[in-house]
Amino acid sequence: MSNRILRALALMVVLTGLYFVARHYHNGAPAGMRGTGSEHSMAPNFSLLDLTGQRIDLSSYRGKVVLLDFWATWCDPCRDEIPHFVELQETYRGQGLQIIGISMDDGPEPVRDFSRRFKMNYPVVMGDADTGELYGGVFGLPIAFLIGRDGRISAKHIGATDISVFEKEIVNLLQSRADASSPHS
Amino acid sequence: MNFPAKFGQMLLSLGAVAIALASTVLAYQASLIPSSRLMNPDELVKILQSSKSEKPLMIQVGSHVLYTQAHIPGSEYIGPASGESGLQQLRQRVQSLPRSKFIVLYCGCCPWGHCPNVKPADDALHAMGFGNVKVLYIADNFGADWVDKGYPVAKGD
Numbered sequence: 517m518s519n520r521i522l523r524a525l526a527l528m529v530v531l532t533g534l535y536f537v538a539r540h541y542h543n544g545a546p547a548g549m550r551g552t553g554s555e556h557s558m559a560p561n562f563s564l565l566d567l568t569g570q571r572i573d574l575s576s577y578r579g580k581v582v583l584l585d586f587w588a589t590w591c592d593p594c595r596d597e598i599p600h601f602v603e604l605q606e607t608y609r610g611q612g613l614q615i616i617g618i619s620m621d622d623g624p625e626p627v628r629d630f631s632r633r634f635k636m637n638y639p640v641v642m643g644d645a646d647t648g649e650l651y652g653g654v655f656g657l658p659i660a661f662l663i664g665r666d667g668r669i670s671a672k673h674i675g676a677t678d679i680s681v682f683e684k685e686i687v688n689l690l691q692s693r694a695d696a697s698s699p700h701s
Numbered sequence: 702m703n704f705p706a707k708f709g710q711m712l713l714s715l716g717a718v719a720i721a722l723a724s725t726v727l728a729y730q731a732s733l734i735p736s737s738r739l740m741n742p743d744e745l746v747k748i749l750q751s752s753k754s755e756k757p758l759m760i761q762v763g764s765h766v767l768y769t770q771a772h773i774p775g776s777e778y779i780g781p782a783s784g785e786s787g788l789q790q791l792r793q794r795v796q797s798l799p800r801s802k803f804i805v806l807y808c809g810c811c812p813w814g815h816c817p818n819v820k821p822a823d824d825a826l827h828a829m830g831f832g833n834v835k836v837l838y839i840a841d842n843f844g845a846d847w848v849d850k851g852y853p854v855a856k857g858d
Contacts, residue, residue: 591811591815592811654844
């Protein structure tokens with residue numbers, strides 16, 4: 517009798533495990549790939565080199581409000597947003613805003629040229645497929661994340677977004693108290 | 702030449718420049734692709750899932766970084782078609798194919814009206830004599846219009 521019960525329990529464990537594996541891989545897209553980068557979750561950390569060769573660690577900006585912008589030089593809506601981001605950075609830098617551009621271009625040369633022409637006043641790093649997957653998959657551009665002083669994603673904007681929306685959200689986040697110190701404060 | 706004539710000449714020149722610029726911009730606008738050459742994502746999914754339908758050659762003509770994150774299983778990357786290099790690769794890929802070959806082009810980098818890649822690719826194939834080409838209509842981006850709808854995806858190269 518006890519052997520029978522043990523076998524039944526083992527079968528239940530196996531079936532339960534198979535169920536969760538099946539859920540994880542539905543339609544060929546691992547659920548985990550789309551689970552990160554969601555609002556209220558901690559913004560996944562990354563460490564990437566910017567166009568000047570300086571290493572940019574997202575975690576070092578804890579205590580600041582961060583606008584993370586996934587973009588590319590060939591993306592028209594991205595190009596339209598960037599001059600406004602330059603203005604926002606200039607206006608709110610002293611209050612704790614840090615914008616970081618993550619270029620999804622295939623190489624840095626057009627990005628360097630673009631950065632010079634548009635006088636980008638914030639760090640630009642070269643992203644890749646891994647960076648995109650870290651944030652739940654960046655399958656189109658532009659995509660922007662607003663990260664609060666506590667390191668949590670406050671908002672995610674897919675596609676071109678009116679700059680007034682960004683500004684309103686940034687002002688709200690800047691007014692909230694920093695919960696963690698940052699070497700950049 | 703008196704001032705009014707000079708002014709008129711300047712206006713004409715500016716007008717010509719404006720038209721040239723507008724033509725360049727409009728040349729790659731996906732919204733100019735005739736609707737008869739478009740295919741919705743759900744239509745392509747049905748074709749891919751059917752055992753009877755002819756399977757198209759699917760070519761992603763946009764960003765390689767976006768392709769490696771997620772693409773339609775079985776599709777090939779040849780792009781970006783907004784540049785001459787990408788167009789050359791596209792022409793080389795299809796050169797030896799019969800002109801009746803069923804081909805589906807797609808990108809999904811940006812909102813449809815802003816995509817710089819699908820129209821040049823579509824134009825290039827039609828110029829080569831391919832008459833059975835469809836462009837996958839991706840309204841917002843590949844994430845929203847394909848991945849988030851649960852359609853099949855593959856990663857990597």
